[in-house]
Amino acid sequence: MPKVIENVGCPYCGCSCDDVRVTVSDDGKDILEVENVCAIGTEIFKHGCSKDRIKLPRMRQPDGSMKDISYEEAIDWTARHLLKAKKPLMYGFGSTNCEGQAAAARVMEIAGGMLDNCATICHGPSFLAIFDNGYPTCTLGEVKNRADVIVYWGSNPAHAHPRHMSRYSIFPRGFFTGKGQKKRTVIVIDPRFTDTANVADYHLQIKQGHDYELFNAFRMVIQGHGNDLPDEVAGVKKEQILEVAEIMKNARFGTVFFGMGLTHSDGRNHNIDIAISLTRDLNKVSKWTIMAMRGHYNITGPGVVWSWTFGFPYCLDLTKQNHAHMNPGETSSVDMAMRDEVDMFINIGTDAGAHFPIPAVKHLKKHPWVTIDPSINMASEISDLHIPVCICGVDVGGIVYRMDNVPIQFRKVIEPPEGVMDDETLLNKIADRMEELKAKGEA
Amino acid sequence: METVTMTLTSQPELFLECYNVTPDQFAGKSLAEIAALPAHEGKIQWKLGDFFKFDGKAGETAADTKIVVNGDVRRMKRFGQKMSAGEIVINNDTDMYIGGWMTGGKITVKGNADSFLGIAMEGGEILIEGDAQNHVGSAYRGDWRGMSGGLIRVKGKAGNDIGTAMTGGTIIIEGDAFIHVLTHAEGGTVIIKGDVEGRVGGQMVKGDAYIFGNILYPLPGFKKIATVEKEVDGATYTFDQFIGDLGERKTKKKGEIIYGNIYLKK
Ligand code: SF4
Numbered sequence: 001m002p003k004v005i006e007n008v009g010c011p012y013c014g015c016s017c018d019d020v021r022v023t024v025s026d027d028g029k030d031i032l033e034v035e036n037v038c039a040i041g042t043e044i045f046k047h048g049c050s051k052d053r054i055k056l057p058r059m060r061q062p063d064g065s066m067k068d069i070s071y072e073e074a075i076d077w078t079a080r081h082l083l084k085a086k087k088p089l090m091y092g093f094g095s096t097n098c099e100g101q102a103a104a105a106r107v108m109e110i111a112g113g114m115l116d117n118c119a120t121i122c123h124g125p126s127f128l129a130i131f132d133n134g135y136p137t138c139t140l141g142e143v144k145n146r147a148d149v150i151v152y153w154g155s156n157p158a159h160a161h162p163r164h165m166s167r168y169s170i171f172p173r174g175f176f177t178g179k180g181q182k183k184r185t186v187i188v189i190d191p192r193f194t195d196t197a198n199v200a201d202y203h204l205q206i207k208q209g210h211d212y213e214l215f216n217a218f219r220m221v222i223q224g225h226g227n228d229l230p231d232e233v234a235g236v237k238k239e240q241i242l243e244v245a246e247i248m249k250n251a252r253f254g255t256v257f258f259g260m261g262l263t264h265s266d267g268r269n270h271n272i273d274i275a276i277s278l279t280r281d282l283n284k285v286s287k288w289t290i291m292a293m294r295g296h297y298n299i300t301g302p303g304v305v306w307s308w309t310f311g312f313p314y315c316l317d318l319t320k321q322n323h324a325h326m327n328p329g330e331t332s333s334v335d336m337a338m339r340d341e342v343d344m345f346i347n348i349g350t351d352a353g354a355h356f357p358i359p360a361v362k363h364l365k366k367h368p369w370v371t372i373d374p375s376i377n378m379a380s381e382i383s384d385l386h387i388p389v390c391i392c393g394v395d396v397g398g399i400v401y402r403m404d405n406v407p408i409q410f411r412k413v414i415e416p417p418e419g420v421m422d423d424e425t426l427l428n429k430i431a432d433r434m435e436e437l438k439a440k441g442e443a
Numbered sequence: 444m445e446t447v448t449m450t451l452t453s454q455p456e457l458f459l460e461c462y463n464v465t466p467d468q469f470a471g472k473s474l475a476e477i478a479a480l481p482a483h484e485g486k487i488q489w490k491l492g493d494f495f496k497f498d499g500k501a502g503e504t505a506a507d508t509k510i511v512v513n514g515d516v517r518r519m520k521r522f523g524q525k526m527s528a529g530e531i532v533i534n535n536d537t538d539m540y541i542g543g544w545m546t547g548g549k550i551t552v553k554g555n556a557d558s559f560l561g562i563a564m565e566g567g568e569i570l571i572e573g574d575a576q577n578h579v580g581s582a583y584r585g586d587w588r589g590m591s592g593g594l595i596r597v598k599g600k601a602g603n604d605i606g607t608a609m610t611g612g613t614i615i616i617e618g619d620a621f622i623h624v625l626t627h628a629e630g631g632t633v634i635i636k637g638d639v640e641g642r643v644g645g646q647m648v649k650g651d652a653y654i655f656g657n658i659l660y661p662l663p664g665f666k667k668i669a670t671v672e673k674e675v676d677g678a679t680y681t682f683d684q685f686i687g688d689l690g691e692r693k694t695k696k697k698g699e700i701i702y703g704n705i706y707l708k709k
Contacts, residue, residue: 087457087485112486131585132608132627212642216664219690225664228689233663267603267642270623277646277691319486327584329558329577330520330539341458343485 009410010041011393014294016402038162048394079433083443085344088113092350094296097398100423115316117302129272138289145174149251154261158195210234215274221245259293300401353378396422445502449495451514462521466508466529574599581607647703664688682706
């Protein structure tokens with residue numbers, strides 16, 4: 001009899017939907033049906049039971065080909081190279097559980113290297129702004145049950161977080177929001193007329209890269225200086241700014257969701273910083289909150305786990321062994337790669353081969369490169385060593401932090417391919433091996 | 444004043460952290476002791492003597508010690524970090540954190556400096572004859588106190604974040620700057636003799652920006668109130684005075700609201 005598993009978490013985007021229904025075959029090896037999941041989410045479950053999964057580590061040979069090796073050999077090779085490198089970098093963690101992220105912290109503390117996660121090319125600037133200016137945030141449950149004004153600023157959930165609007169923000173009927181979308185005002189601020197803008201009540205078509213000025217203008221209005229505004233700010237007319245500011249002031253509960261449009265245009269952390277300042281201003285007259293649209297289902301995880309381990313969420317420099325240091329611009333993965341500042345690279349649960357600038361990849365490629373990932377991707381194909389692992393949320397469970405910092409227990413729905421390790425086991429074995437080598441004086 | 448000359452003899456493979464190259468660390472030490480001071484390349488702890496050869500003599504005190512750095516030190520950071528007195532002259536381009544957290548003395552770089560120049564500096568003087576990158580006299584991440592005293596002069600251009608969260612002191616950029624000048628500042632003066640792309644004085648509570656060229660994208664939070672004559676860096680000019688950031692919280696002194704100022708040269 002096929003088995004139906006309820007309340008399964010979807011290991012794809014930052015929505016971390018945990019209401020998925022998965023129907024599994026008799027032998028627990030195949031996924032027959034997935035419900036309550038969007039199109040991208042479906043793919044990850046399908047991939048999980050694909051027959052083409054890699055089952056053994058693969059090592060690059062002198063002739064350029066890849067040869068299957070045992071997990072023991074792969075663990076030993078990685079441990080020895082980590083100990084030998086002066087400044088190894090482990091980067092990724094977009095797609096793994098907190099248990100794996102904690103084990104990674106152990107590995108890099110022993111190795112004395114750099115530890116970074118995908119926030120470094122994503123919401124890292126948001127962390128910097130939060131350090132500088134605080135984070136008046138809430139949970140997605142509060143948004144669903146209370147919010148009557150929703151702002152999407154520089155984010156396009158219609159494509160990047162497909163169920164965000166239906167599950168949390170615009171459409172759901174909550175405790176105080178029984179009329180759902182009918183009683184909610186949606187404001188989208190984006191240079192493009194996106195599919196999200198298409199469902200909005202107001203779309204402010206801002207000039208690309210000038211968000212800081214528009215935030216400044218809104219703050220002027222809230223502080224009572226609306227009359228001093230020029231006729232147009234960042235391509236948006238003064239009347240429109242005044243009208244939208246009025247809606248914000250009269251909200252019962254408002255939330256600003258912001259995305260890459262703010263973190264990856266000029267000014268970066270300052271765009272978020274001033275968004276936080278605006279949220280604070282609005283709280284004098286109404287109730288407002290702000291939230292980063294984190295990309296992957298557990299990219300919030302490493303920030304949480306490493307903050308409690310080392311005091312910093314990303315861009316960690318653990319080379320000094322007795323203290324952690326962090327300063328993006330210096331200790332951030334892309335900057336270090338561009339400056340040729342690391343001499344070993346471990347790509348885990350992401351694809352630096354596809355996401356990093358070509359000169360950065362070229363520098364990293366000069367040194368030993370290990371990819372730890374269930375799939376073949378660009379990083380795995382240029383690696384010296386590719387170690388396959390389980391897919392979190394499909395064949396291994398674990399703790400996951402949703403974009404609003406709410407921890408969720410994800411489940412395993414099928415058995416992993418025989419012999420394939422999960423991230424936590426693999427990384428702990430690498431850490432154990434390093435300790436062993438150190439004790440023997442081989443490092 | 445006694446002088447120690449350090450000349451590069453071998454390049455690090457990655458980048459070397461020269462946090463011990465300060466008059467404070469060198470003072471009262473023999474050349475052999477100086478050469479034995481640690482420096483880090485990633486997790487490897489080297490000795491300064493592994494990369495430099497040392498000549499001359501250190502003074503008894505920091506104030507009495509001058510350090511001259513020769514050779515291509517583009518892959519070396521943290522010269523003059525936390526120094527309190529004395530002098531450093533670097534005869535080349537150099538990397539990040541020059542004069543970070545310094546409290547006194549003077550650093551001259553006869554080339555370019557990278558980012559985080561003079562961050563959280565409290566006193567003393569830095570002169571960069573070439574360009575600087577980002578975060579000149581800014582705060583360290585998460586700190587609300589940037590540069591609080593002293594003088595940084597960059598003869599060339601600079602990038603973004605000039606005097607972020609600054610509370611005192613003066614920064615002079617003789618060329619152009621990119622964006623974010625005096626953001627979040629609570630005091631201090633920044634003089635830009637070239638053009639600025641934009642975001643001068645955003646979220647500024649207090650402080651003075653003097654811009655000799657253009658601001659391509661001025662912030663809406665600033666309002667023109669007067670035309671004034673001011674003496675800046677040794678000469679007198681006429682400026683339009685703008686106050687702001689009107690969107691930011693304001694403090695009061697003797698019943699009067701204190702604003703940040705942008706002086707735009709006419
Ligand atoms: S919205 Fe995101 S988490 Fe939810 S089902 Fe789609 S991909 Fe999965």
